[in-house]
Amino acid sequence: MGSRREAFLIIxxxxxxxxxxxxxxxxxxxxxxxxxxxxxxxxxxxxxxTGAGEFVxxxxxxxxxxxADVTGRYWLFTALGYILNLLTVPLLALAGRWEAAALLIILxxxxxxxxxxxxxxxxxxxxxxVGRGKGFGVHEALDQVGGLVGPLIAxxxxxxxxxxxxFFLLLLLPALVALLILYIIYKVYPxxxxxxxxxxxxxxxxxxxxxxxxxxASLSVAGFMSAPLLLYRAGESGLLxxxxxxxxxxxxxxxxxxxxxxxGLLYDKHGLRTLALCFLLTxxxxxxxFNAGLFGLILAAIVLGVxxxxxxxxxxxxxxxxxxxxxxxxxxxxFNTAYGLSWLVAGAVIGYIYQFGWMAILALSLTLQxxxxxxxxxxxx
Numbered sequence: 469m470g471s472r473r474e475a476f477l478i479i480x481x482x483x484x485x486x487x488x489x490x491x492x493x494x495x496x497x498x499x500x501x502x503x504x505x506x507x508x509x510x511x512x513x514x515x516x517x518t519g520a521g522e523f524v525x526x527x528x529x530x531x532x533x534x535x536a537d538v539t540g541r542y543w544l545f546t547a548l549g550y551i552l553n554l555l556t557v558p559l560l561a562l563a564g565r566w567e568a569a570a571l572l573i574i575l576x577x578x579x580x581x582x583x584x585x586x587x588x589x590x591x592x593x594x595x596x597x598v599g600r601g602k603g604f605g606v607h608e609a610l611d612q613v614g615g616l617v618g619p620l621i622a623x624x625x626x627x628x629x630x631x632x633x634x635f636f637l638l639l640l641l642p643a644l645v646a647l648l649i650l651y652i653i654y655k656v657y658p659x660x661x662x663x664x665x666x667x668x669x670x671x672x673x674x675x676x677x678x679x680x681x682x683x684x685a686s687l688s689v690a691g692f693m694s695a696p697l698l699l700y701r702a703g704e705s706g707l708l709x710x711x712x713x714x715x716x717x718x719x720x721x722x723x724x725x726x727x728x729x730x731x732g733l734l735y736d737k738h739g740l741r742t743l744a745l746c747f748l749l750t751x752x753x754x755x756x757x758f759n760a761g762l763f764g765l766i767l768a769a770i771v772l773g774v775x776x777x778x779x780x781x782x783x784x785x786x787x788x789x790x791x792x793x794x795x796x797x798x799x800x801x802x803f804n805t806a807y808g809l810s811w812l813v814a815g816a817v818i819g820y821i822y823q824f825g826w827m828a829i830l831a832l833s834l835t836l837q838x839x840x841x842x843x844x845x846x847x848x849x
Contacts, residue, residue, distance in 0.1 A: 474656075478594040479603050481653045482587075483610030488646035489554060490611055492639045493576060495618025496557045500573060503632050509566035517570045525577035526808020533585030533801020537794065542586040543654055545797075549583020550650055552576070554643035561636035585800035592788035592796060594657060600785035605732025608780040612725030614642075616718065674799050677847055678790035681740065682806055684843040685783055688747045689810035691836030692775070693754045693818055693829060695720060698768055700822075707762045716769045723773025724780070731774075732781040740786055740848040746778035747840045751833040758826030783807075 504514050536545045556576040563569040595603025625635040695717055702713050735742050749771055757768035783803075791799035821828045 472598050475594055475596075475598045475603070476606075478653060478657050479591070479598070479606050480610075481649055481656075482591050482594070483607045485550070485646050485649050485653070486607060486611040487614035487617075488642040488649070489550065490614025491618040491621065491642040492554050492557050492646070493580075493618075494615045495622045495639060496560065496636065498619045499622050499626070499632060499635065500560075500569075503560065504566050504569055506632070507563065507566035507569055509570075513566065513570075517566075517573055521574050521577040522808070523812070524574055525580045526811075527805055528578065528581035529585050529804040529808075530798075530801040532582045533589075533797040533799070533804070536586040536589065536797035542590050542797065543658065545586035546583045546590060547650065547654070549579045549581070549586070550647060551579070553579030553583060554646055555640075558636050558640040558643060561633040584804060585797045588784060588787075588800045589793070589796045590657070592784075593793060596788075599732070599736040600788050601732035601735030601781060602729065603732070604781045604784045605729040608728035608732075608777065609725050611780075612721055612728065615721055616725070619714075619718075673792065674795055674802075675790050678787070678799060680843055680847040681743075681786055681790055682803060684743070684747070684840040684847075685786075685803070686806045686810045687836045687840040687843075688750060689779070689807055690813045690817075691833040692750050692811070692814050693757070693772075693833065694811065694815060695772060695776075697815070697818055697822070698753065698757055698765075698772060701757050701768075702765050705765065707765060716765060719766070720769040720773040720776070723770050724777045727774050727777040728781050731777045732785065735782045735785055740789070741844060743778070743782055743786065744841045744844045746775055746782060747837045747844070749775050749778075750837055751830055754826055754829040754833060758829075 501514050501518070504517065509517070532545055532549075536542050553576055556572045556579065560569055560572050563572060591603070591607060592600060621638070622635060625638055626632070629635070698720075699713055699717060702708050702716055708716065734745075752771045753768050753775070756764045756771060758764070760767070784800075787799050787803050788796060818829055818832065821832060
């Protein structure tokens, strides 16, 4: 970038895009299951639709990341993805059947698959002059503001109007604001300006260190007890009234946003080996959630927020540091696909062994985190 001031401006603008975009789809995510039910979908259909959407949202990032690299049209993929990602959500107001709503939900996730690798490539280039950890940290902090505001708007709108259609139509406003800011960024920053051959990379190639990092990150995520399972534990335990269980999730997301910038600064100062701290903290989530009563649940939510913050800042920054700009869309696509598959494995396996008690979950997490830590320490001395 021409200057650090310009770089910070672009980071803030990208962060604002994510803030308003998160208001749209994070706000909608909390009400979509109930909306589908009202349209006539049963529990199997609801689970299948949301599962298919998440699979599309992660698995296809590899294809679109590679396509962005081959064509060099990073802004085209970013813009098309955001348009599809954002404008399909307000259209849910017009869905008269669950089949139409299902198509829109899957198209929204497809939009995210299209735009994420290209967007992260553009952002990684912009933040290179100010520190990638710091840059992605600022972006994640703003993103989480939207993630908190969206569900709040959903609650207030449904409370005041009792109308899902009114809520979805209202989401058109933040969607249009996000697209307007995205257009402003394009006018200021029309293409990646980072020179080829970033740290530890060769032009046109993904480094060997990248693949070692990918293995370590995938192992760690596969042993991660995610928010849905933590909330399930909270409901099963009876330690919180049902209406307060969502507050546990809001606590975790609040910690995520608050820790994003510190996580990024830690990464910039100490490098890739700081990921070992993220992996070390991961087993503490089931350990705390199943012990020490209500305090344990609260502690688990806090640790979960810290770990997710590290995922969104350190892990994204590491991909950029280990890939040349010419193949970075591919690198992000591969990483996001592996991340999504690891998340799917974690949900299924931990969900299954849940019946055997918390020690089984802790044992699985430790079994996966220890080799992940050793790989990171050995590979990035």
